[in-house]
Structures are given as structure tokens and as C-alpha cells.
Amino acid sequence: MQQNKKLLRVLCSLLAAALAAWCTVLLCRWVGYDLQERLGNTPSYEIINDDYSQIIDIPAEGLTQAMPLKAGQPFYGVRFKFSTYGQLYKSGMTMVEAYNEAGDQILFAAGNFLNIWDDTFTEFTCNEAYIPDHDETLTIRLYNESAWDGPLGVWASEGEVSGMPLSVTDGDNLNATMAMQRVSDFTGSWPAALAARLQKPLAAAVFIAVLLAMLHAPLYLFVPAVGLALGVTFTYVTPALVAPDEYTHLAAAYELASTWSGQTAADENGNLLLRECDAAHFGTKTGDIGILAYKNEVIAETSEPGSPDALTTHSEVKAGQGSGSYLAQALGIHLARAQGQNFYTMLLCGRLANLILYLLLAALAVWLAPTSLRGLFACVALLPMPLQLAASLSPDAAVLGLVFSFTALCLRLRGEKAVWWQKILLIVLGGLTAPGKAIYLPVILLCLLIPAENLTYDGNPTVKFLGEELPGGCCIHAATLVLAFCFWLAANLNAVAYAARDMNTTVLVTAAAAAAVLLVLALAAYLKLHKRPKVFFWCKVAFAAVLVVGAVGGVYAVSHMGGGLDPDQLTMTYPNGDSIWTFSFGYICRNIPATVKLLLRTLPEQGALWLQGLLGTTLGEPIVYRIDVSWLLGVGLLLAVLAAALPRQDEPALLGRRSKAGTAGICLCVVLAVLAAALNWTPINYQTLFGLQGRYLLPILPLALLLVKSSKKLALRRDVSHAAALCTSTLTMLTLLQGFGLYAAWQPVS
Template structure:
């Protein structure tokens, strides 16, 4: 009976997966069809002659118009301004033929008279495009293939434009047609690109439903489904449009050069690149729209690569590479070694970054205790982390590392640590410190692990001041010290900049005093711990010292450093932004103004932060606001809540005191993030500048874990697998709508 049920489940799962894949395939085809109708006629034109002061009739022999074309300029068609003199044409066909300088036919276009209107430009797209290798003068032959009654003319200039004579039959008309050259057009590319996306999305839907039905490990689901969705993001996100991707590409490119033993920069600090890559390196986000999609895909297919020789200085600056770009740099290194072109190199670097993220995310899900795996899987499969992973963003190794560290700390709450888990805990904690400055408080998660789970059965040993110290405390201390030291080494300059208008000597003295007080408190605890009355007095004394120290610190910080004078407060840049941004000194001297800034920011930007965390705002939001339907955002929030709510009888993964400690960690991350964002915000701004929802992603699992302690709402059974499937469905729909919005951007604007 059990074998029959297993076979039935397998068959049903395969059928359901096939139906899901078919549905997604059909949805992709619909998106392609809809896009073809909406943006299939997208065209760009170059004006050759904008003077129209007379009408030249189209005779039986037709008109011949010369048209100069520059080398490398693609000719897709032309646009002509017609005059029917108020009499609409009933039937017939007008032809436009394109000939090169040797008289060879290079393209033909036909226009129905029914689509020709009086005093309006009409476009004629050639059946094939032509790009001359050198400057040449081409000719257009405009003629009718059927006789008609009444006049049909074209607007032209009075007088001939240089190099553009117009012939009526064999006679020079002494004029030049009002003419625009079509330099690009969408043609069938909306359908083509949607058809390319369909197999990847269908594979993601098939894998998600099949693995859900077969109840496979969630780590496998994250790896397989995440790979399929991530590869779709690689295709959907246009080149250099992911958050700050042009900057991250330059950093990864530099690191790839260093890995290859090459000199990455010239004497002026400009990044050296291959000759074939130089035109694509800049300091702004890439283009979007259907024509951008088309041109990037054609360049990926047809553009020549080149040898891995750094011969051209780009606009980008060197000195930005770090280990956070290792995976992307390895992809760039491989593509350059194979002589691939720029867009193939970009795609390879994206894929390497995606694989590194999925490896860490799958490891995190595998390490997590059973009650938390579904929650981590849902967060890992959100659109935002997958979009970041499918770009050059260095946030993905940070995400994966913090996910693994969080999962390991939760794992060791309920089991004794073996040797490799202890080493992994120290290594991951050390990596969290320098990964990104704002996530240092996450390192404190090691203290949610019961110290006896880290002891290894050795018991307590003699420590400072004669105290008996358990071995687990040394491991937790090693994590904290390693992370702190690496954090300071990586972020000391940024910390000094944040405190640029404060007295650094007083800050150093305060830090030393704090360290002395901690040592003194430890010594007093060792002295008083054996006497209940002394221990009570020690606690009351410690509380008084903490309150006085806090009050004194606030007073000192609010009166430390020089403030800005009235003239400095009025200094602004040409764009109207203040010359000065919020610093720690300015914040402490202006606490009410800072509080008002935050209170204004929450209602005005809160929804945007949520969208950025979930991934329902795609691309670089400061440049392009690609917002998908708010229904998808609601679906993602509900799915996350379903994975976070406890099942009946489930033991919460966090105790009460641990939950409060987790809240403190979240507040610590929020405070660090606020300091960083304030350093970007000019002092004359009314809301925060540069706050992105994706900065909350690494601590999102911690925030959702607090829901596991809910006593008001509980589910009958664990819904995390279904929630992961729902997140995947919303991610697929986000990809489809995002592709449609990217492609139709030029039409919307």
C-alpha cells in the first residue's frame, strides 16, 4: 500500500508539474503577443531633412532620392511626409526600394494607401537592414505599383540639400524630400525575447511543483528553483540596470585583472579594459526598453570579443575591488580568457554570482533546524535576493553568509556542537563583521547558543580573576573578537568620516574608559559573587553607573565638536543639495531635527522600502522605477507570514529572553543603517536619501522568527513548503511583469 501511494504521489506530482510548466509557457507566449502589439512598432529616426515647403507629386516613373549614410550606421527604413491634398486614397500600394552606391538592392518596403494620411509622416520599414562599412550615398526609389486617380505627393524643401538631390524620373527637381532615416525598430523582437524566456520560466515552475509534490529537502528546492529563477533574472534584467551594476562591474573587472596578474589601472587611476569592452564602461545605469533588449541581444550574438589585453583606459576608476566580488571576478576572468565579447562576459559574471549565492543559501537551509528551514527558503527565493544574485551585486555573498550564520546559531540552540560546527561558527562570525558595516550586531547571535552546547563536555575552567569560565564562552568570545577586529580594519575610515566633526581624542578616551569599566565590573563581580548581600549591592551600583554613564555620554556627545555657522548652513551645490550631509556630530547636536527627518521618511518612503525588500521594485530605483503590481507584494507578504506563523504544538525556536535579545540586534542594525544613510543625506533634505529596502534582507529571517512566538494565531500544520511554492509563483509573475515593464518603458515614458 505504501509503495502504491508513493507511485501515485510521484505520478500526480509529475502531472501537476507539467500542467504548471504549460501554464507558465502559455503565459509567456501571451506576454510576447501583448508586447508585440504594444511595442512592436517602436522605432527610432534620424532627421536628414526637416524642411518641407512644397509638394512633389509621385509620377508614374517614381522619385529617386539620394541619402548619405555614415559608416556603421544601420538603415532599417525611412519616414516620408505625404500630401494627398485632402483626397484619401482608396486602394493601391506604394513601394520604397533602397539601393547602395553600386546599385545593389539592399531593402524593400511597401505601404498601403489606406495607411497614408494627408500631411503626416508615414514609416516604411525595410525587409532587411543594411549597415555600410564606409560612408556612402544610397538612393531611395519611391514608386507606385498601381494606377490611381488624383494626386499623391511628398513634402520637400525648396532647394536642394547638399548631397541629397531629388530626381523626378530623370529630371532634377531642385528639391530634397522631407526625410527621416529609421535607425532602429523593434520588429519581431518582443515575441522573440518572450519565447527565449519561456523555457527558463517553465522549467522553474516544473521544478517547484515537482519538488513540492515529492516533499524533497528544501535545500534542494532552493538550489534548483533558485537557479532557474535566477537564470531568468539574468535574461530579464538589462545590462548594467541592476542596482549600481556599472560600479560593481568595474570592481569585479579590476579584481579579475589582479587575479590574472595584470595591471588594472593606468597612472591616473583609470581602469584599464580590453579594447572590445571600452565602449560599454561608463558611470551610469544602462538603457532599458525593447530596443535596448534587442540591441544587447544582437551584440551578445554578433559582437566580436578580443584578446585579454588591457589596452584602453575607461571612464571607471580603479581601486574598488574586494573579496566581495570574487565570484563575479572569476566569471569575468573565464570569459576574458576565452575571448568572449562584453555582453557574454557580463552574463558569465552574473551566473557565477548567482551560483555562489545559491550555494550559500542552500547551505543555510540545510543547516537550519527543521522548523526554520521553510522560512529561510521563502526568504532566499524572494525576487530581490535573486535579482541581486543575478547581477554583479556584492550584497549576495553578504546575504548568504548571514543566512548561514543565522541558521547555524539556531541549529546549535538544540544540539551539542561538533568540532566542524565550532570552526564554522567562528569563521562565519568573522566573515559577518567585515561583510558590511551595518550588520555587525548580527554577530551577537552566537550568544543565543546555550554555552553548554559549545563546551564539548569539558566543563568550566579557571579564567580571569579566579572565575570559573566554561569553554563555550571562549568560542563566543573568539567570534566576537574576530568579527570586531575585522570590522574595525574594514570600516575604520568610514567610521572616522561619520565622526568627522567630533573630538576624536575624547571619543578614544571614552572608549578606553568603557573598557576599564567593563574590566572593573568583571573584577567586582568575581569579588562579590560569593556573598548575596554584596552581589545585590553590586547590581544596584552597576545599574546606577550605567544610568550615569548613559546620561553623561548623551551630554558629552550633544556638546562635542563645532557646529556649522549660518553661512555654512546656506552653502548648496548647483543642484540645490546642501554642501554638508548629516554626521554623528550634527545628529547629536540636532536630535529634534533628526527625529523629524525620520518621522517624515517613514510614511513617505515606507512602502518603497517594503517593495525594495521583497523585490517588487526592480532595477536601479533611483534611475528607473519598475514597480510590479502591488498584488504580488501582498502575495509575498502573506506567503512569508504563512511560513513564519507557528503550527499547533510547535515549540518556538526562540525563548522569551532570546526574543528580546533578537529585537535588540534588529534595533542595532537599524541604528547602524540609519547612521550610514544619514551620512548620504544633505542637511537641507526633509526625508532620508538612499535608504533601500534590500538592506533589510539579511535580518528579515530574524524579524520573521519573532512571529514563531505568536500565541494569538497558529496554523493547524506547518505551511512552509506551500509558502515556498507561493513565493516561487509570485517570483515568476514578478519576472514576467518586470520583463513587460522593462520592454515597454519607452512607450510609457
Template sequence: MQTVKSFLARHRQLFLTLLVAAAAVLTAAWAGFDLSQRVDGQPVYEIVNDEYSRTVTIPRAESGTDSATGLYQPVPIKAGQRIYGVRLNLTTHNWAFRTGTLFAQLLDDSGAVLAQGSLDCITIRDNTFADLIFDQPYTAPGQAYEEEAYDFSHPSATLRLWYTAGDGWDLDHLLGIWMSSDEGATVTRINASGTRETVRGTAAFQYVVNYSGSWSKLLSAVLGILTVGAVVAGFVLLTRGARLWQVVLACGGLLGLAFAVLTPPLVGPDEYTHLAKCYQQSSALLGQPLADENWNLMVRPCDAPWFGTQTGDIGIFAYKETFEHLGDHGCDGAATVSSAAPLTADSINNTLYLGQITGITLARLLGLGFHGMLLLGRLGNLIFYLALAALAVALAPKHLRGIFACVALLAQPLQLAGSLSADAAVLGYLFCFTALCLALRTRPARPAELVGVVVLAALIGPAKAIYLPAVLLILLIPKEHLAPRRSVAVCAKVLALVLAVVGWAKVNLGAALYAARDVDTVGLTRAGLALALAAAVLGFVYWKIRRDARKRNIFLGGLAAAIAVAVPVAFYKLTHMWGGLTPEQLVGSIQENGDSIYTYSAGYICRNLPNTIKLLLRSVSAQGAQWLQGVLGTALGEPIVYPIQVSWVLGVGFVLVLLAAALPKAGETLPLGRRTKAGCWAIVVCVIGLSFFTALNWTPINYTTLFGLQGRYWLPVLPLVLALIHHNRTFAVQKDAERGAAFAMLCLTSLVILQGAGLYAAWQMPS
């Protein structure tokens, strides 16, 4: 017994690793099995002839397929059409088969077999359509034309049907097919004896134009290997003392690749828009024409069909098409076809698309098809995000690295990184900037870090309008930590803020002016100048009387009274500036889709504060759960289009893991002071407030809830929120939980991927 205990103790790590691997493999295997049971073998039909009024007996052969026995139905096939099988309306004459096999062959003019399939007769039900799936799909020659109609007067192939009896077959029992009474069409029936006869009419049948087959197994295998690899690798790295940034880089890469495979084409958040921007910049790099005379984006011929819709399809057939065409190559790299996507007139912030543009350009140089190009673009985005996320974890203070690692491995950031979304780069920039600012509160900056904090501030400014307040984190860095010379530190902070504001104004000033389109700018400017002048005068007066206690008290009392009067007056002026919309304008603003042409603007909000507050309160109750899902990543793809939501249990798990990573260890020093924490909370509130204001600008005034607000907009400040929770003085843990939290995050994100595959693939499957 002692020997066994000693053996187990020596190999404890190995056994735990094997246990984790076994659990991960079993979970992935079960998810794959469950998916295959739901989506495999699903057909898509196209009606060829749906008129029938009588039945005709299908000839029975003695055995096999050697003879010419069968019912021969001439059939038309569209040019370029792929056929996976046929669906026939059969009759068993109120009899249940126990044995026998129904065969079908698709023959050309010379009698050569183009495709063939069989069906066990025991599955046939009386007066019910039954599927015969071919062993291999058949694709008709020629260019496909979807509008082409089936023409029985010019058949392009012949469908041969016959069946054979098995042991125990009742020889008096027959199998038939429903047919129309069309006198102008004929089918030929050759019996087992060789007797040939002609029958008037056309069989009732449909083509199986798509078939899911067993494609789910490939999807499950790819996702299973990636998720199992991430969980096992994470367990090994975390238990062997690897650094957290290494875990983010290795395991985040595997899970991000899984998301790149999991998300169907153009289903990622706003992916169509991001694709058009990246494609445009790629064409500029390659020296290709950007637009036609109508200012529509020029694309390669193989890419043109994908620029006709703004949202991709989901379901098992979307995965099937992706895997079938992922290896396409030899595509013409010249952009010679006009697409439905308009050319982006505004300047594109290329710093948000470095990875995507690189991947798409490389794919076009290699001649890859659309799906290969999309995957390389996603992988370029993923690599760029992982590099920034790992850098953020490495830069963060030691006691906060678990927070940044867990946020980086959260499902939502990895989903964004595994698509073409520009939000991945935004997250990377803000994660690095936040980590660096928090780290430099406790230690002096290296020269590279001094440059880095300025560069990151300059990148954040034009990234997205709502994140400009986050640049103020640079003010939390003590001057002596930023640079040895005080003047250099001050210049660095001023330069960072100026660059951020200039970049923000260059990209977002137009949108900001539009949001304030109905504000009394002249009145506000005058009020601002008057307020500034009054502040200067009051400051001068206070400076003169500051040493006289009696005069100072009188001054402060008068100032308080003036403020008490000025605030209601200012509030009244703001809520009554200009006249607003007339009833005629409100009625006439409703479009055919029911939306008003007017949206919430700064002036409308001020004039209608009660309605705005009501809308916000209704939005919190109606959409709050969706916002939380958007932060965590438990809502996949573009939630406005497809409500793909994984189990709420996983969402609860994510919240608990983030809180576990955020709680400090007992006895840990808290470097953030009260004023610093207040400033950080103010930054968070400003970012969230700006996100609400931006969503209001998208919301028609006749809506009762906000339009377009998503929780992922708050992800960039999530590490800062968790860092503030970490510096609480109420709750703590006895043992550091950052490594356990990181492993739990890997497991939860893997479960999101596995469950998401089932939700995506089984979406709107036929019953």
C-alpha cells in the first residue's frame, strides 16, 4: 500500500493531466455526437414535378443491378446543378415492408451511370415521400442559372427505379410511385422478364439539392481538437509555473482559431462592413482598382457573390460550404467585378485593421478563394490581438495579471479576434494602455514604456469615440515614475493627451457635430464664455480675500447662493432651447418600416429628459441580460441578426471566475488611493455613458428601448473595473486564485465553443 501511495504521489501531475484530458475529450465527444444526431443526414429539396393523380408499379428485379429491369423516367437537370439524390412519392398499397431494397440510378443518354443510390424498403411509408441519397453527388455540366426552369420536353438524363425482394418477401405485394396523368410525357417500364411497355405521365419527385451528410463530424473534430488542446495545454502550463502571458498566447491562440472556424462567414459582429474596408485597403496595397463608376467596390470574380448580402447564413449547410471551398485556390487576383458594397468614402483607421488587411492581402497573392481569404484575414486579426493581449498581461502589475489574463481569455474578446472585427485591436490597445498605466503607478517607466504609453494614447484617440476618456488614465501615473525629469514627464502626458484628442477629432468630430445638430451652439458658447469669465473674476476675488476669514465666509456663502440660483436657470434653459419638433413633423417622420427619421440627439434629449429617462429604464430591464451576454461572450455572432445564446449557466460561471480573479489575497497592499479609485470610476462611468449616448443617436425617437447598444462596447474598461474591485477593503481570498481562475476561464470558453457549434449548426433545421 505504501508503494502504491508513493507511486501515485510521484506521478500525481501525470494522472491529473490524464484526468483533465479524459474529461475534455469526453465532453468534446459528447458534443460532437449530440450535434451529429441533430444535423446529419438533413436534405434540402427542390420540386421538379408535384402533380400526381395515379400510381404506377415499379418493376421488381430478381437480384442486383445486372438486368435492365426498371422504371425509366426522363428528367431535366439545370445547368451546373448539383444533385445529391431524389425524393419520390411512393405507395406501398397499404402494406408495411419488412425486407427489400429500392434502387435508383441517374443515367446519361448512352446509359452510363452518373449517380446511384438505394433505400431500405422497411423505411418506406404508404403515400409518403422518401429520400434516395446518391453515393456521390452529381453536378450537371454548364454554367449555373438559378432562374432556369425544368423542361421535361428536353430531358438531360434518365432516372431508373427498381427494387429487389429480400427473404420473406410476399410476391403478391407491389411497390408503386405516384404519377401525373400528363398525356404528353411517357415513362418506360422494363419488367424482369424483359417486357417493355410505355406508360403515360410523369413521376412525382423532387431533387435533393443539398445534403448535410456527415459534415458535422469534421466540424466537431476540428473544434474538439482545438478546445481539448487548449484545456490540456492550459492545465500543463498553469501547473508547471508558466507565465500567464504564455498561457494567453498559447491557449488563446487555440481557442481563437476555434472561434475563427466556429463563426460562419460574415456572421461575426459587423463583419460585412469590416470585410469591405479591409478589402478596399488590400486592393490599394496591391495596386488594384478600388471602385467602378458608381463608386461600388471592385472585387475578384470569386468574391463577388459574397458582397451581395450584409449577413451570412448559418446552419450546417453554411459549415458544409465553408469546408468544401476552404481549399479553393487559383482564383484570379485582379479586382475586375463590381460588387454591391459601396466604397468607403471616409478615411479608414488602418491601425485597427493591420492583421485583417495583412491576411486578406496574403490570401489574394496566393490565389485563395473567398473562404480561405476570410480565414486568413481572421487569423491575422487573431494574431494581432493575441500579441497585444499577451503584452498587456506581461506589463500589468503582478497582482493584477490574473485579471488581464482572464479577460483576454474571455469568450467575447476571442470571438471578436476570431472574426474581422476592428474591436479586437481596440481591446488590445486599451488592455495594454490600462495595464501600463496601472503598472507605472508602482514603479518607474523604462524608456520604451515612456514611448509606448504615448503611442498607445495616440492609437486609442481615433479608435472609437467612446474610449477617449480612458486616455486620462495617464494622469494617474506619478510624474517621477514617468520620467526622471519632471518637465519630460509633463511633456509626455500633455503630448499623449493632445495626440489622442487630435486623433479623436479627426475621426469623430463630424459624428459629434451631427449628434449636436439641434443644440443652441451660439447660446452655449456665450454661456461658456460668461462662465469662464465669472470663474476668472471669482478666482481673483477669492485670491485677494482668502486670508480674511469673515470675507471668505461671505464670499463662499454668496457663491453657494449664486450656484443654487444658476443651476435651475441653466437646467430650464437647456431643456427649453429652441422649439423642437412640431406635431406635423412627428407624424410625417414615420417611414414605411415604422421607424421615425429623427433619432435622439443632444438637443432632443435635453428637451425631452423624462422620455429619455423612461427609455433608458425600459432598456435596462428589457436588454440588460443581453448587454451582460455581450460582455461575457455568451451571445455569439451578430446578436441583432441571430439570437444565438448559450446556456446562462456558462454566463454565471464567467461572472464568478472574473470575481475570483479580481479578489485580492489577504494581507496584500492596496496601491490605489481613494482619489485615484474615484478618478478610475469616473473614467468607467464616462465610457459607459458615452456608449449610451451613442446608442441614443442611433435610436429613432418613436422607439421604446435603445437600438444598437451591445455589451461588447464595455469590454475595454472591464480590466479597469476588475482592478478597482481588486482594491476593495472588504473581501479577500486566503490563497491566490489567479491560476485557477485562468484555467476555469479556458474551460468555460471551450464549452461556449462546443455548445455554440450545436446552436449555429442546428439553426432552423427542417423537422
């Protein structure tokens, strides 16, 4: 009986998953149909002759027009400006044929009374472009296949435009040139075809998500399986070089791949050396978007030639742009280059390698997390923003995976005794996480939430420090913190020095040394006096007083430290009006009121955008393109992650009062570090922060949700982890579909 119930459950799950996948296919088809109706069969054109001052009637023999075409220019057809002499015709058929110099027909199209209007350009197109490999002159013939019920003429110039004679077919030269335009690109049926590409990965994502959720499969299997299908779809949806800062990440990963191949990556001027087939694509800081950009990218993936992995071409792209982890991206690029693949295939391989690394780390984080937190980590990992970053070349994907894994391990070890491999993993993850991005160093303090007893080795339960017996686990704490700080300092020392560029370095180093000494003294005092309550109380009061005096004195000293800008320097700007000076630590301390005003103006103006960037409902690089999906999807994603964060009624609190305060303090430190980093690249004449994006706060989202889970103000009767993960996956799928439609329909604001 029990076995029959299990079989019935599996069958019902398969049926529900198949139904959900079928609905997804229908939804993709609707998106394709809608885009085809709005964007299909739309030309993009170039003016060939804009001189029209007479009307020439189309004779029975037809007209023959010469049109020059340069090598490499795509020819999808032509547009002529017709005249019906103010009449609305009911019948008639006009044919247009085009031939290349070899006599091959490259265009055959027709126009009737339904699409030819008075004094209006009408296009005659084909679905596939003709692209000559040398300059040539096309021969275009225009004639009436069936008679019109009135005269039909075309606009032309009075006098021949050089190299473009117009004549009666097999007859006299008319000493004129038709007003015409070359159709340089054509959407055709591509909107529907491109939407159809999304059907398989999205249907697979929904099928797997529904099946695994209904069967309550482990979430550490749910995340990589569903995330892979959704991430692959992101590689289709996000056009080339449109993901956040992808041009910089491409240069860094490409340089590393060149080093692995044993070649010199840059020339004597510090510019990257490239393969011949990649040269045309480098230096593009932001890729194109729109339906034609999608179309041309897909065509180039299969038709653009590759080249051997030989760096023969110089570029204007500087080497040494990357400072993050590009190991996965460089591996994908290296493998593609070794096989001689073209640029777009190489870019795709780099993206997929980055996606796989992120999903492995995300799955590790879900597996390491306590059982009650696995749904929370799964939902955060499957949000649109981390998947979009992972499906690009961004090193933030690896940083996210490492921070998630480190956070999950710290929370797990709060409630259980660590085995040997967990201690090693804690130190390794801390060491790898710290240098990833300077602003996430405070996250390493999470290891202090682990009771030292849980990290203690049974054979050596205590160690001596300053004459006091301490749990052996304190050595793990110390090793994690010291290793992380050393790696962080090695990776970010230059960035810190730049942020403090207008401050006295000697004073700063002295202050840092004094702070370190004070910390050691405070630790020694704690070890000696914490068992003597009265003395310890007054020691805490004295320590707090020293901190207050030190903080006030430090702010006063820094605010009066040299390096201020004189009036002439304050007015120095670039041609676009931006000040050449940005907020540094010294400038912030000397202008605290101005800094506070800037932050207060920023919050109401950009707060909603930060939330969108955190969830991923703003796609691409928002500084360049604002691709915002429906706010309903944002609300749904927010509710899904909050549902995963709500505790069950029978669930014990994960954090005590002090632990919650410490977790909140870590979150606050990261937020302040993010604000400081954003100020560091904001010109001083700006009224709001420049370049601050919500995705910078993604690594601490699980910690913020942990505070919600520990509050116990609102509790659930049963676990909803799988349901929340399924909702998040579904909403991410809808974000992908709408984002694709918005990318495809993008029109620049004039």
C-alpha cells in the first residue's frame, strides 16, 4: 500500500511537471507571437539617394536602376518612394528584382495596393542578406506585373546621381536616379524564431523545478539542476557585452587565458594582443541590444569564422584591468580558443564556465547550511540577479558563491561540533572570500559566532594565551581571521591607498598600529578580569570611554588633516561637467555635512532601484540600459524569499540576543563599506551617489533574512522551503521572458 502511494505520488509529480512545462512552451510561443506582431518584418535602412524632385511613371517595359554596394555591406532589399497622384488604388502589382554583377538574382519581391501609398517609401525585402566580398554595382529592375487602375510613378532626381543611372528597361537613359534606400537589416521572422530558442531551457527548468519540489528532493540538488537551465537561458537573453561591466571582465579573462596558453598577453605599450577573429569585438564598452542585435549575434555564432589561438593583432584595450577571480571564465575562453572557435562561441564558453562554478558553490552553500536555512539559501541563489551575474563573465558570481558557502558553514557550526574537514574548509573559505571584494571583509567576522568549543580538537581541548587557558577552537578563529585579513590586504591595499590618497599615510599607519595594540590590551584585560564582575565592569566603562575619545579625536584629526582642495581645484571638471575629483576618505571627513546631504538625497531617488538590483528585476547594466521588468515580479520575488525566511512554530531560535546584534553589526559594516566604495567613484559635484547598485548587497541578503528568521514575530505551521524555491524559480523564469521581450523591443530614447 505504501509503495503504491509512492508510485502514485511520482506519477502525479511527473504529470504536474509535464503540464507546467507545456504551459511554459505556450507562454514562450505567445511571447514570440507578440514580438513578431510588433517587431517582425521591420527594415533598417540606409539612404542611397535622397534627391527627389520629379515623378517618373513606370512604363510597360519597366525601369532599371543601378545601385552601388560596397564590400561587406549586407543587402536585404531596397525602398522606393512611390506616387499614386493622390489616389487610393484598388488593384495593381509591382515587382522588384535585383541582380549582382555575376547576373545572379538576389531579390525578387512584390508590392500591391495594400502596401503602396502615395508619397511613401515602400520596402521590397528578402529574408537572407546578400553580402558581397568586393565592391560592385547591383542592377535593380522595377516593373508592373499587373496593371494598376491608375498611373503609378516613382520619385526621382532631376539629373543622374553619379554612378546610379536610371533607364527604361532595354531602352533610353532617363538622366535621373530614383529616390531610394538600401535595406541594411531586416527583422523578418526572427522575433518568433529567437523566442523559440527559449522554449527548451525554460521548459526544462520548470519541469525539473516542479518535479523536484513535489518530490521534496534535497535542495542542494534542486539549486544546480534548476539553476543550470535558467542560467543557460540567461546566456541567450543577455546580449554579448551587455552584462554588468562585461567588457572589462572579458579583457581580464582573455588576458589570463593568453597567459595560460604560454603567449605574451600584451605588447610593449600595455595593450592586449588578440586573435585576428576577436579584434573587431574588443574595445566595445557596451554591446548592442534590440531584435536586430539578437539576430546578428545568433547568425554570427554559426557563420563568423574563428581563428587559431595565435595573438597576432594589437588592440587599444589595456591589460591588467581585472582584479577579481577569473579562473572559470578564463578556462572557458582558453578551451574555446584552443579549438579555434569564433568570438561569440568563446564568449559563451566563458559564460557557461562561470555559471557552472557559481552553481557548484551555491549547491555547496545549500548543502552546508543548517536544514532550517536551506530553503533560504536556495531562494537567494536562484534569484534573477545572481543567475544573471553567473551567466556573464562577472567575477561577482564566484564571490557570491564563496560568501554564501562561508556564511552557511558558520551557521551550521553554531549548532554542531566541527569535524576536521569542516575546520579546514572554514579557514579556506575565509581566505578565499576576503580578497574577492574589499567591501565584504566584515563577513569573515561570522566565524566568531561559532562557539570555540565546537571547533576544539578533542586531543587538545585548550591552549594557553597570555597565561590563560582558552578553548582550542580559538586557534581556528584566529587562523581564519588572520589568513583572511592578510589575503584581503594583499589584494586590496592599492584600493585602500587610493581611497585615502589625500590623507597623511604616516598618521594612518600609526593609528592602525595603535588600534591593534588597543585591541590586544582589551583582549588581555578581558581574559584576566572577566571573572571579576566589579573590576570588569569598570574596565568596560574605561574601554568605552577610550573608544569614544579615540573616535572623536580621530574624526577631528582626519577632518583637519592636510590635502584639502582650494577653490580653483573645486571648479575643475571634465568636458561632460563631472568634477575631476571624487569623494575620498579625507574629503568625506572634511565635508561630513555635504556627504550626509548627498546620502539623504540618494536614498529616496535610488532606493527602489537598489531593491530591483538586489532581486534582479533590473537586467543588464542599469547605468547604460534600464531594462526594468514588472514590479509585480519584484513583489513576488520579495515575498518568496521572505516566506523562506519565516521560522516554523516548533523551530528553536537560531540566534541569541548577542548573536543577532553581531549579525546586524556585520550587515551594517558591509552597507557602510558599500557606501564608502560608491562615494570613492562619485564626483564631488554630484548631488546623489553614482554607480551604487543593489547587487553589491546580495552577499549579505542571507544574513538579513536570518535576522527575520530569528525574530519569531511571525511563524509558519510547516516548512515551505520547497514551495518558496519553486516560486522563486518560476518568477525568475518570468523575469527572463519579460526581459527578453524588453531587450528585443528596445528603442533608444531620442
